[in-house]
Amino acid sequence: GAGVSQSPRYKVAKRGQDVALRCDPISGHVSLFWYQQALGQGPEFLTYFQNEAQLDKSGLPSDRFFAERPEGSVSTLKIQRTQQEDSAVYLCASSPVDWGMYKYGYTFGSGTRLTVV
C-alpha cells in the first residue's frame, strides 16, 4: 500500500482483556518497529523486526506484551490482561532496509489508540 496501515484505529478494552493490534507495513519493507506513545509524551521504543526475526524486544514493558511478524510482512502486537497503564497510542513504523532509515527515513502509521477502562 501507499503507507503504513494500522488497525483498529481505536480500541477500548476492559481491564484484564487481551487485545491484538495489527500493522501492515509498506510492501517490501524489511524493518518494522513498534513504539508506545503515552498522552503528551514522545514515542518510546518497544520492539524491532528485520523481516520475520525479532532482533530487539528490550522495550516491551512486561511479559504481557508480545509481538510477532511470522511471514516478514504484517505484524501483530498483543497485550494480555490489559491494565490501565497500557492506555496509549501504539505506533508502527517501517523502512525499506535494515539501515534504511538513515537514507530514506522510516514511515510511521497513524497508530492505534488503546484505552483500558
Add this chain to the structure above:
Amino acid sequence: GENVEQHPSTLSVQEGDSAVIKCTYSDSASNYFPWYKQELGKGPQLIIDIRSNVGEKKDQRIAVTLNKTAKHFSLHITETQPEDSAVYFCAATINAGGTSYGKLTFGQGTILTVHP
C-alpha cells in the same frame, strides 16, 4: 541508555515569526538526529535530519543545527505559517553501520501554535 530532553514544551508565535526548539542528548555515541512533526491523529512525519559530521542543514524554511561538544541540537523554523502548528519531536540514535537499525530515543515534544 540515551536520554533526550526537549524544550520548550509549548511555543506560541505569530505568523511570520521564527520558532526555535532545542534538544539535548546524553549519549556521546549518538550520531543521527531526526526531527518529526506530528499532527493530531496522525503518526510522526520526518521533516529534517542531521548527521554528526555536519553542523547545520537547511531545507527551505526549516534548519537544524548540531553542537556535538555540548550535545545539543536545535530546530529553527522561519516565516512560520498556521499550517506549521503541530507537535514537534526531536530524536537521537546511533548509526553504527550495517548492523544498526535506528532505534530512536525521542524528546518529550513541543506543541507549536502559530497564530494568524
